Amino acid sequence: MDTVTTDLVLSWLRTVDERVREHADELTRLDSAIGDGDHGSNLHRGFVAVTAALTRSSPSAPGEALTLAGRTLISTVGGASGPLYGSALRAAGKTLDGVEPMPGELLQALTAGLEAVRKLGGAVPGDKTMVDAFTPAVEAFAAALRAGSGLPAASAAAADAAEKGARSTIPLTARKGRASYLGERSQGHEDPGAVSTALVFRALADAAAD
Amino acid sequence: MDTVTTDLVLSWLRTVDERVREHADELTRLDSAIGDGDHGSNLHRGFVAVTAALTRSSPSAPGEALTLAGRTLISTVGGASGPLYGSALRAAGKTLDGVEPMPGELLQALTAGLEAVRKLGGAVPGDKTMVDAFTPAVEAFAAALRAGSGLPAASAAAADAAEKGARSTIPLTARKGRASYLGERSQGHEDPGAVSTALVFRALADAAAD
Amino acid sequence: MKKFINSPDTVVRDALFGFAAAHPDRLCVDVERGVITRAERPRAGKVALVSGGGSGHEPLHGGFVGPGMLDAACPGEVFTSPVPDQMLAAVATVSGGAGVLFVVKNYTGDVMNFEMAAELAAEDGIEIATVLVDDDVAVRDSTFTAGRRGTGATLFVEKIAGALAEQGADLAAVADVARLVNERSRSFAIALEAGTTPAAGRPGFDLADDEIEVGVGIHGEPGRSRETIRPARDLAARFVDSVLKDLPLSSADPTIVLLNGMGATPLLELYLLFGEIAALLEERGVVITRSLVGNYVTSLDMAGASLTICRADERLIELWDAPVHTPGLTWGG
């Protein structure tokens, strides 16, 4: 079974909720170092609301689920990450047609999500933001599909790339978001948004692996 | 030479200034435990002003010196200790007539000082205040004179008694001053005002011993 | 200790220069004599209100000098009552011939220094009345001790007596209303962290990471008991129970409620705590007629709060509502 079912997307989003909960303190600690120490609680609040919204309205298509999740994040998270993740999921959801889209369509959706983040936030790779994890993840996902991988393997490749991308932010000087206020003092710290993006992709890989 | 000369009184007051300076931190620490942590700086401020006032006006009689010192304390210290020590020295000074009074006259002056403190503050021995050092000091001074001691020995006896009186405040429950707010939690701490009173009598003993 | 100061010895003096610079149009600050008065000269025939006490409680008292409240304030050294010379200088400056009310918080030092000043002023033929503020229920009142401390109710007394004086009442009437407000007001405080005086350089007492000091005063004196931190809801009950025990209230009583921060407590927490206290008071049938939430009677950088309630009546509420224009408290036309 290599299509993107509604169940798979629901399981993905539920897994993100779990992972964010588990890593909330870590995300907050990372954000304390170069930001304002709320990234963990921001995402936690958001994905708890997402799970609740999905349970309430049990969407019948993957795109519908992602769009609802995006809208919910926009309405509950605030901060920089709320509009960014919210717009990403909404854009991805709007791109995803039908009840069982193919992996290639998920790639388009992820690409649309990344585009939304880059358009809204204006960050490019190297600015020390979630874009530094998101971009290589989408690229790895695309490369894996091109190489003939199925959804589980492509998702795992994306998760690996996102984690590597997150780690790659450590030496960078932040140029966007709150960490940019620190200038060179932001060097030596991992970007919290890049780390949470890696969690999102790892959750996709785990959901797809089942 | 067993009279109370102006020089002796000036030397006494200067010695108090020195001792208060040396013990300011200790007095403040004691006051932090059961009060508001200012007794050291209060007395320090006061006796620096006393030394300055005495230098400025070089009084020609012991009573004049003590009265001036008392007035200066009232005008510069504030808090509870300012009016108490100030009134004590003023009352003592007013009692002390002539340029070279006898030790018996000093006893009368010290007694008047103690009376002023007790009248103004309303404390009795056992209330955990400076009265617990002042009272035995005056009694010991009186007893020594009665037993035929001269000024140096009587002053030393008074200082010993004041120090013992100060230590005797440790187990007491404060009933007057700021420490009384603590009720039984004031037990186990030495009263800062009793300790500073012991410094005053030790300074007298040292000045008289020269 | 990290503070915006030049030296522990010059804190009050240096701050007075800043106070003068900040309010040149409304206040007159005599740094040498340690007296803060209104910019306008005293109105003949108006009872003058003079207060004062140790510094470190700002905006009390200097921040309450102005139309509708105090005529003068005498700031002592940090946590140390002012000296009689200051009160005498204040009286000389603001006395309008109708007598002077001393508003004195009940601490041994304050009482003695104001008493000495009152005696000397009386010798100069100036009529002085004194109200002692003693509202803190954490301290047992007894004639054998120093009695209850004066804390939050000082603001109520200064505001309400100040309003009556502004209306032209005589000294007896102003002193009476001041005493009435004090009798009908009670306070209770809890500290999360002690404040640090510049002279001591370290906190007045040390608390563990989960400890609070219950029943503290405003001078870094330790409180009645040390307890474990609890949710705001539970602490609110502690505040309310302590005050109401000493100040029984019926739903027919108008009240003025002050939730006061001790200096380092964020307004966000004060509002939160006030919400819990208001809910509890409502449960118990107590009506909040007027309220004030903020840092008014502080204790340097102590983290904590105090609750003060005044059992008012229509007249006291009217006087409370009267215009006041001071750096620390402003309302009305």
Place this chain on the structure above:
Amino acid sequence: MKKFINSPDTVVRDALFGFAAAHPDRLCVDVERGVITRAERPRAGKVALVSGGGSGHEPLHGGFVGPGMLDAACPGEVFTSPVPDQMLAAVATVSGGAGVLFVVKNYTGDVMNFEMAAELAAEDGIEIATVLVDDDVAVRDSTFTAGRRGTGATLFVEKIAGALAEQGADLAAVADVARLVNERSRSFAIALEAGTTPAAGRPGFDLADDEIEVGVGIHGEPGRSRETIRPARDLAARFVDSVLKDLPLSSADPTIVLLNGMGATPLLELYLLFGEIAALLEERGVVITRSLVGNYVTSLDMAGASLTICRADERLIELWDAPVHTPGLTWGG
């Protein structure tokens, strides 16, 4: 962490209940939708001012809602910008048909969330203008970064634009004056201790006993550099130099000067520091036309201060002096 809270998750909601209880006569607090508005309904034809941002900066913004200043405030979670739904609810409540000005501090999150709200409101046919406040000189301004942060000047913008809106000016004029005030205002902050968010439970950064953080923001972000504590006189020079470098002033310029406490700094220290700053400004020929000393744009329990100066003109001073009646700022008839 010791705070007057029930749980880190409910801090803002719980505090809003307290805010409502504290100001029942003047404010309307919609706890569910997270919007604070004036008690009176919007005046038809008046431009409405809506601001908001993360909580923890009280009295900013909720404490600045009232006649002469804001029409509505949207409090986000602690240090987290509010969500667009809040701004839309605020707009729906306070729009008087003459358009709405969003006052937004320049932080990525605030900018994005207000932008989304502005787009959605525009779709509903409501005219929205936005002013971005970016006064903090500690941050280098550049189009490649997030730009300067918005801090103390927010109070100036909200007060002055609010006054003009109250006078009946149209949206373009109100937005223009808001931008003018922002352009002419600069700020700089120094922290002695970081604040602690309820969520993180520990200070945003750790400082040694003699360390200070220079050029900090109001969200517990560390500053530009870590330095050794110095006397207030020297730190005053640091504040003044930093601001004046970016905001050249001649003795002909009227100024508005705000010395702002970050939450845990006693008023005594703020006044002391202000005294030093005022003396330095005088030395450099800068005239302080109006000043404000106190805790206005705070950062929870951060110990520290920020200096904001606005190069004003006669018109801005007039608007500054116009009556304002809010919980956090009150003057005039």
